[in-house]
Structure formats: structure tokens, C-alpha cells
Amino acid sequence: MAILSPPAQLPDEAQPAEPQQQPVKRQITLWLWPVLITLAATMYKINEPVMGNDELATWEVARRSTGQIMATLHNVDAVHGTYYLFMHGWMTVFGDSPTAMRTPSALAMAAAASLVALTGRRLFGARAGLCAGLLFAIVPAVSRFGQESRGYALVVLAATLATLLLLRALDAHRSAWRWGAYAACLACIGLLHLVALTIVAAHAVLVLARARYTEPRVLWSFVLAAFVGTACVTPVIALGLSHDDRQLFWVPEPTLWSLLEIGPQIFASGLCAGAVFVLAVLARSERREGLLLCAALAVLPFLEIWIASQGEVSYFRYQYALFTLPAWAMLAGAGLASVTRSGGAAIAALFLLALFALPDHEQMREQYEHDVPHRVDYESAAGTIAKYHLPGDAVVFGRGYAWMLGGGVRYYLPDDKKLRETLVVPGAVRDDLYSMDCPDPAQCLGSEKRVWVVVEGRTPAPLASIAAAQAKVLRAEFKPAGSVQHTGVTVELHVRKPR
Incomplete structure (x- = not known):
């Protein structure tokens, strides 16, 4: 698979001021290379894997009429209803070939890569932000689920956008519009996949820290926005809970060991998982809030899903926690920026990681990779x-x-x-x-x-x-x-x- 080479120098906020047009160029560089590399990775051999179980379910439902889809959601799969309706419209325009059905996920992952870079810049600086965006782009799971006709890539995009919107709302905590945008994004997350609403607890960690040390009033704004956002999806929550035992009966109850096993699964690569974890531990920044937020986003959802799965129904599937990948990428980006003295060294490290991850990317594109373990032609x-x-x-x-x-x-x-x-x-x-x-x-x-x-x-x-x-x-x-x-x-x- 061809790897696009990013620019020779990563932008660094510590560099001397340059001509007036340079900040614009830096901003474009910041999100453009992660987008291009993610698109290259997700579109590479996008049509080759056989349609998998979840993808066939998408096709089966989305090709029905709108009325039939709504009737089906009353009986099964209500949690994916928004995605089915979206795909119904998409397939009406673009058809139902594997490439056509998988392209929305590829575009969503590319957009998420840009938001990872932009959010990383806000939290840790420009060089760390670009490292984060590029790290996200080369993770095999990003291209794997950027090639799946399911809503997981859209959830990753929505969750990353919600974090960025929260940061903007905290910057101007008196702005009703900014809190409204955050609430609307939470509603979108819930409509795409209810489990991803566990992100709210991670956001609450940052808000509580901000309320304690600087602005106590932001807590009430956050609580109101979170309540409105989640209340909008109450019907989906009710229907989804009524379908749980029918749809997830086969998912085993997780053990403590499951918390360790899920790491490599999230990244679809043991090598990438290990590299990202090590870099995340090395993350250093004077912006403590950024470290706190990313650590909460990376870890808390796993714990919440694990705890919720200690009952009659288990939700502990690695696909459901893919929205934590951006947080891991941002922590690792901060770590890489901390341990490298120059942009060139960071580029070299990223290139080597991408090179070593190529076999995992190729495995994701094998004929039956979407249909494991059945492998049916x-x-x-x-x-x-x-x-x-x-x-x-x-x-x-x-x-x-x-x-x-x-x-x-x-x-x-x-x-x-x-x-x-x-x-x-x-x-x-x-x-x-x-x-x-x-x-x-x-x-x-x-x-x-x-x-x-x-x-x-x-x-x-x-x-x-x-x-x-x-x-x-x-x-x-x-x-x-x-x-x-x-x-x-x-x-x-x-x-x-x-x-």
C-alpha cells in the first residue's frame, strides 16, 4: 500500500514567526495530511473483502422502503436505525456495490483524522496535533472500519467532534449556541450508537476540573447540555434496551482479562497498540487539562462498558469502543512530540511505524476478513x-x-x-x-x-x-x-x- 509522505517539517509553535500567510499554510498542513493518508488507506482495496455479517444486515435493511425500515426498527436493531436511514438515501443515489456502501465510512474516518489533528493542536500544540492526526491515520483499525458499511466510523467522527465542541463551549461558556452544538452532537452520537454516549463521563471529568479551579458555572451548562442531548434519544434507548437480549445474547460476559485483550483488538494490530500505549505514557505537557481529558476519553469508556456488561447482556465488543481511538492518538501524539527534538525525527518515527504496520493493513484487506470466522464465498x-x-x-x-x-x-x-x-x-x-x-x-x-x-x-x-x-x-x-x-x-x- 502506498504511503503518502507528509511534509519534511512538522509545524511547531516554538518556531519563529514567518510571513503572514504561513499560519494559514500551517493550519492546512495540520489537517490535510492526516485526511489524505486516511483516505489513501481506507480507499485502498476497499471493494475486495467479501461483505461481512454486519454489512449484509445494513444492506438487507437499508434497501427496504422508509416505512419498512421504521417498522423493522420496532422489532430489531433500533440502535442502528439512523445509520440504516442514512444508508437508504445513500444507496438510492450511489448504488449498493461494496465500494459505494463502504465509502461513507472512509469519508467519516478521513474527517475524524482532521478533527484529531485539530483537537490535538488545541490541547498540546501544533506539532503534537499533527503527530496525533498522522498516528490516527496509520492505525490499521482506522482503515479496517473505514472499509465497513456500518456506523462505527461515523460514531468515531461524531465522538471526536463532540470533544472539540466541548472545548469550544468551555472557551466561551456563556455561549448558548456552543453548548447547543455540543448537545446536538451528543444526540447524533446516541442516534448512531448508544454505547458511545459513555463519552459523556469522560467529558465530565474535564468539566469538573474546570469548574473546581476556574469557572464553577460551566458545570451547570454542561449538565444541561448533556441532559438535553441524551434526552433526545430516549426513544432509541427504550427500544434498544428491549432488543438487547435478542441481538447480543451471543456476546460473552467479559472478565478482568478481557480489559487487556481488547487493546490490540481496538487497534487491529498488537504492534500499533504497543507503540501507541508507550507513547501515551510518555506524553508530557504543561497543559494538564489536555492530558486529563485524553486519559479519561481513552480509559473511562472501557471501564463503563465493562461494568455495564456484568449482567444479563454484554456490550463488551471492541467495535463498540472504537471511538476511544482518537484520544489514544492524541495522547500518543503528545508523547511523540515530547520525545522527539525535531519535526524530522517525528516524521521518521511515524514512517517506521507505518512501515511495520503494513502487514496488518494488508491482513485487513484479505478476502474474508469482514466475514471472520465463517469465511464463506x-x-x-x-x-x-x-x-x-x-x-x-x-x-x-x-x-x-x-x-x-x-x-x-x-x-x-x-x-x-x-x-x-x-x-x-x-x-x-x-x-x-x-x-x-x-x-x-x-x-x-x-x-x-x-x-x-x-x-x-x-x-x-x-x-x-x-x-x-x-x-x-x-x-x-x-x-x-x-x-x-x-x-x-x-x-x-x-x-x-x-x-
Whole structure:
């Protein structure tokens, strides 16, 4: 992957004053290089990984009508409703190819990189800000989730913007507009992903410190803004809590060891995680508030999510804590600026880290990286069906993993090769993500002459992987006419027996 080389010298506030136009150039340099490098990383091979579980869920819901989406959110996935509605509009304009569906995340990560640099400058100075923006840009998880058609990149952007808006509100704490902008940003965070509202506790640490030592009145402004922002998403909170046990039943309750394991996962690279942690520990600054804020933003959300997961439902997934990456990058940027004597040394260190992280970036772009651990070749399975397709063909998907397996095949199947999902009531009909088995398989089968059976894994007996009642009907009425195995999936055609 090509690495764009930033300018030879990082801007430093300690440098002598230069011509009048130089501050503008410095400001552009500060955010432009992080944006360009992040865009280069996220757009590199963006279309190559097979669509993953979450991405297929996005496609399944976002392609429905607005009314159908709203009806679905009453039954499942309310916490992602805002993103689904956004993607519905995006896909209407730009289509549903992997590149089209993943581009909003790439743009969001690039915008977040600029905000990391700008916020880092406010907290620690220009050189530390640019180091932070560049560090953020080269973290493999940034490009990984900048290539995923899910709302996590937008959450990272919104959370970083909220921190910057809070700092601006504290600069002019009597400005209702600035506090209003902060409250609106918190509402956006909640609409995109409720777990990310744990950022409010980290913000409160800074506000309490400011209220104690300088301006006591800022505390009440913050409390009001935070209350208004979170109150705006009360319906989503209520719906999301009602869906938790259904959507997150499979997430294990975290242990104390989980707090250590999640670090490398957040960065998608043990090397990057270690380098950032070391640099963060080395961070030094006369601006103590900046260190306090970034430390709270980097650590508190993990602890909050861990504590909230010690119950019936666990929320402890590394994807849910990606919004802490900007804080780690800002701390590490301050650390790098502290331990390097010049911009050239900082550039060299960043370049070496980017070089060593290249294998992790490449791994993020492997064919099945978005579909771990299943690794199913949906595209080849759909290609087999398309090759031998006849109008009126039906399909049955294997149980267990069937809802995702069906979504993957439907996604890659050409528009003119549609199949009727027999033996089930499709999720779209039920205003749900998941299909429901037909109570009377013989009646639901109807008069189809050909039925495709698609199951996970390479198996010589695909009917053994579908519901027993469905398999019984197919064995009685149909006979196999051919089977093809692909990576992680078997496709078998069944034709009706002559009477």
C-alpha cells in the first residue's frame, strides 16, 4: 500500500514567526495530511473483502422502503436505525456495490483524522496535533472500519467532534449556541450508537476540573447540555434496551482479562497498540487539562462498558469502543512530540511505524476478513446459481447461519436472477432481520419445479443442514440434480421428481 509522505517539517509553535500567510499554510498542513493518508488507506482495496455479517444486515435493511425500515426498527436493531436511514438515501443515489456502501465510512474516518489533528493542536500544540492526526491515520483499525458499511466510523467522527465542541463551549461558556452544538452532537452520537454516549463521563471529568479551579458555572451548562442531548434519544434507548437480549445474547460476559485483550483488538494490530500505549505514557505537557481529558476519553469508556456488561447482556465488543481511538492518538501524539527534538525525527518515527504496520493493513484487506470466522464465498455461490438459473427457481438456506448466508447470496446474485425463498417467511415480510420457518413446509413449497439448497460448509449431504421438516418434504418431492462446493458453502440443485 502506498504511503503518502507528509511534509519534511512538522509545524511547531516554538518556531519563529514567518510571513503572514504561513499560519494559514500551517493550519492546512495540520489537517490535510492526516485526511489524505486516511483516505489513501481506507480507499485502498476497499471493494475486495467479501461483505461481512454486519454489512449484509445494513444492506438487507437499508434497501427496504422508509416505512419498512421504521417498522423493522420496532422489532430489531433500533440502535442502528439512523445509520440504516442514512444508508437508504445513500444507496438510492450511489448504488449498493461494496465500494459505494463502504465509502461513507472512509469519508467519516478521513474527517475524524482532521478533527484529531485539530483537537490535538488545541490541547498540546501544533506539532503534537499533527503527530496525533498522522498516528490516527496509520492505525490499521482506522482503515479496517473505514472499509465497513456500518456506523462505527461515523460514531468515531461524531465522538471526536463532540470533544472539540466541548472545548469550544468551555472557551466561551456563556455561549448558548456552543453548548447547543455540543448537545446536538451528543444526540447524533446516541442516534448512531448508544454505547458511545459513555463519552459523556469522560467529558465530565474535564468539566469538573474546570469548574473546581476556574469557572464553577460551566458545570451547570454542561449538565444541561448533556441532559438535553441524551434526552433526545430516549426513544432509541427504550427500544434498544428491549432488543438487547435478542441481538447480543451471543456476546460473552467479559472478565478482568478481557480489559487487556481488547487493546490490540481496538487497534487491529498488537504492534500499533504497543507503540501507541508507550507513547501515551510518555506524553508530557504543561497543559494538564489536555492530558486529563485524553486519559479519561481513552480509559473511562472501557471501564463503563465493562461494568455495564456484568449482567444479563454484554456490550463488551471492541467495535463498540472504537471511538476511544482518537484520544489514544492524541495522547500518543503528545508523547511523540515530547520525545522527539525535531519535526524530522517525528516524521521518521511515524514512517517506521507505518512501515511495520503494513502487514496488518494488508491482513485487513484479505478476502474474508469482514466475514471472520465463517469465511464463506458468497460471490461464487451466487455465480453458480446464476449460471444455471431458470425463471421460477426457489431457494432454501441452511439453518443456524441461514439469515446471513441468505443475505450474502442475495447480495451477489444478479438482479435478473431472483429466487423465491420457499419454506420460510422472509425477514422483509415480517419487518425483521430474520426469516421464520414456514409452519407447513409442504404447503409453502407450492408448485416449484426446482429448488436450490445452500448450506454453510463443504458437505456431501446438504439436506442434513436444513430443518428436519423441510428436508423431509424435499426428499419426498425432489431429487438432487447437481452439487457444487465453494469456500465455506455448498450449493445443490434439486428438481421435482416425475409423477
